[in-house]
Amino acid sequence: IEAYLAILKNCGYTIVYSYPGSDDQALKAVLKDKVSVLCGQSGAGKSSLLNRLDPSFQLQTQEISKALGRGKHTTRYSELHEVAGGLVADTPGFSSLDFSNFDLKHLDAHLKAFAPYIGSCRFADCNHINEPDCHVKLAVEEGNIPLAYYEDYKALKEESLNRKVF
Ligand SMILES: Nc1nc2c(ncn2[C@@H]2O[C@H](COP(=O)(O)OP(=O)(O)OP(=O)(O)O)[C@@H](O)[C@H]2O)c(=O)[nH]1
Ligand SMILES: [Mg+2]
Numbered sequence: 001i002e003a004y005l006a007i008l009k010n011c012g013y014t015i016v017y018s019y020p021g022s023d024d025q026a027l028k029a030v031l032k033d034k035v036s037v038l039c040g041q042s043g044a045g046k047s048s049l050l051n052r053l054d055p056s057f058q059l060q061t062q063e064i065s066k067a068l069g070r071g072k073h074t075t076r077y078s079e080l081h082e083v084a085g086g087l088v089a090d091t092p093g094f095s096s097l098d099f100s101n102f103d104l105k106h107l108d109a110h111l112k113a114f115a116p117y118i119g120s121c122r123f124a125d126c127n128h129i130n131e132p133d134c135h136v137k138l139a140v141e142e143g144n145i146p147l148a149y150y151e152d153y154k155a156l157k158e159e160s161l162n163r164k165v166f
């Protein structure tokens with residue numbers, strides 16, 4: 001996991017760690033003076049994280065279901081909490097994500113890991129999937145973009161191309 005995160009950090013993402021007993025100063029600095037949204041699978045530990053950052057919170061948390069291997073959708077609605085000089089929304093976790101209402105035409109432009117490469121593909125409207133001389137794919141081959149990150153992009157992009165709406 002650390003090797004994967006190191007690549008993302010290199011791409012310009014801010015990575016902070018939090019776990020029971022961690023010193024959360026770096027995380028608190030990220031949240032200060034901002035409105036942030038906690039998102040992630042049910043059972044990821046979003047509510048637990050907020051309870052940790054402010055021990056006066058008593059947000060409901062629940063063990064992961066052993067039978068299903070995932071969370072139990074404990075948080076039922078989104079709510080903003082004042083934390084570390086900012087506002088943080090705790091949200092219900094998801095088990096799947098639906099991007100069907102999003103325009104993914106320019107998805108590549110929003111991905112920090114792609115940013116250094118997208119202008120240099122042979123085709124200006126390159127989808128970075130089957131095109132020749134694609135510098136994004138080259139960066140994946142050279143290990144500068146994590147393969148799993150690229151695979152997630154590709155799955156979303158192919159889904160939107162198959163809809164033929166955009
Ligand atoms: N080992 C470990 N367990 C954690 C950590 N954070 C939370 N947990 C446990 O993970 C389980 C789920 O935590 P929740 O905080 O309820 O998860 P959630 O993301 O709010 O889940 P939803 O509200 O369903 O979306 C609980 O049993 C927590 O005790 C962590 O940093 N490390
Ligand atoms: Mg929760």
Ligand SMILES: [Zn+2]
Nearest residue numbers: 121126128134
């Ligand atoms: Zn490309």
